[in-house]
Amino acid sequence: MGAVKTKRMPRAVREQQMLDAAVRTFGQRGYMAASMDEIAELAGVSKPLVYLYLNSKEDLFTTCIRREAHALVEAVRAGVHPELPADRQLWEGLRAFFTHTSRNPDGWSVLHLQARTHGEPFAAEVTAMREEIVSLVTRLIAVAAREAHRDPDLPDREVACLAEALVGAAESLAAWANATPGTTARQAAATLMNFAWAGLGDLMEGRPWSAPEPSHEVSG
Secondary structure, three states: OOOOOOOOOOHHHHHHHHHHHHHHHHHHHOOOOOOHHHHHHHHOOOHHHHHHHHOOHHHHHHHHHHHHHHHHHHHHHHHOOOOOOHHHHHHHHHHHHHHHHHHOHHHHHHHHHHHHHOOOOHHHHHHHHHHHHHHHHHHHHHHHHHHHOOOOOOOHHHHHHHHHHHHHHHHHHHHHHHHOOOOOHHHHHHHHHHHHHHHHHHHHOOOOOOOOOHHHOOOO
């Protein structure tokens, strides 16, 4: 009686296993300290197979960045429902963001820490991802604010600044939340909503904060 042949794992499934192992290794050890031997062992494959599927360490890291960036953007997009009021849209988007980053701390480390600190082309991949999220937040703020106080002339630059500030705050808070035991995604999202929405709410009602006149400012 002949030996029973085991079914070969599809390439796509095997490749995802390798990427899972790579994200975990890069996220926890950093790009420079991570080794292909360690990634292969964690994935349960040989190192030559990792090279065959994903080429060099640089190519492997780039693929990890792209996969994690796509997953994060899709999670945020799925969380925002256009039929909801503006504050609910922002809340659901933030909750989706913090839920994803808390459930995927190694992926967030790859995007927020590792990719940004090792230069091109890694930083460019993260920049592209970030621009998608900023664009989504920009549209949300612009539509909500202009409709709230019927002002079609709300400056695009002001809206863009608000979106950049909000996304930057979310990124920093996600890194802090992941490093602080006991902090939930819901708590992080609520904190940022409380921090941001009071100001955004006033803006949407046509009551922006105004800087004092130059003569009243404290000189440095």
